[in-house]
Amino acid sequence: MTVIDPKLGQQSDLIIKASVVKIAWLLVLLGLLTLFSAFCIQLQPVWGWIGTILFAPLFVLSFYVYRPSATYLRLSTEGMDIVNMGRRFKLHWSDVEGFHLGNVKGDRQIGILYTDAYLEQQTAHFIHDSDHAWLRDLYSLPLDSLCKILNQWKSTYDQRQA
Structure with missing residues (x-):
């Protein structure tokens, strides 16, 4: 790390x-x-x-x-890469309003709150792929800590706030 x-x-x-x-x-x-x-x-x-x-x-x-290198989050100054089971999804901080804890069918996960502009462009992805809307509890950190870290990085590096 x-x-x-x-x-x-x-x-x-x-x-x-x-x-x-x-x-x-x-x-x-x-x-x-x-x-x-x-x-x-x-x-x-x-x-x-x-x-x-x-x-x-x-x-x-x-x-x-489920090999260890197939699932991880990479946070950078531009945004984050969500790599889940080998599939990569790039997300810019400016496309996100924030992160929150939530439940999906009784399973505790981190929800991604997108900006309205981003949702208008990407609607088709969210209909077919829930991985774009939620982060499952697969990571080495507790969900509470991970959510705080994501919100800290977002508030620190979001270009819209500059």
């Missing part, structure tokens, strides 16, 4: 990586579901094979999707 050096006045990026513990729990859960499905082949062959065919590829795919 690199931060701003106040003595030199140099500005660096801040990278917030995904939590290895949270990702490990997801992998363990998928692995257990795969093993359970394989075991069920002996008891109820139809349901056992359906579960195995469903969960085994997901378990293997999860090693690629």
Whole structure:
């Protein structure tokens, strides 16, 4: 994690990586579901094979999707890069009003409040992709701390406020 050096006045990026513990729990859960499905082949062959065919590829795919370098936030003076499961989404500070904590179907997440001008341009993205509107609890920091950091960086580097 690199931060701003106040003595030199140099500005660096801040990278917030995904939590290895949270990702490990997801992998363990998928692995257990795969093993359970394989075991069920002996008891109820139809349901056992359906579960195995469903969960085994997901378990293997999860090693690629949830690798540590595939999910992170990079904060810079221009904005932030949201990299989630290998997909990159660039967001400028001037396109954001702020960040807030919220619940989506009982799951606590960080909501992104966009400016009206940005929403008018990008409406199609938000209809099909909720990753553009919410940050899931996948990162190494608690959501409260992460939300405060995002709002601090936004207020410090937003060009509209200058």
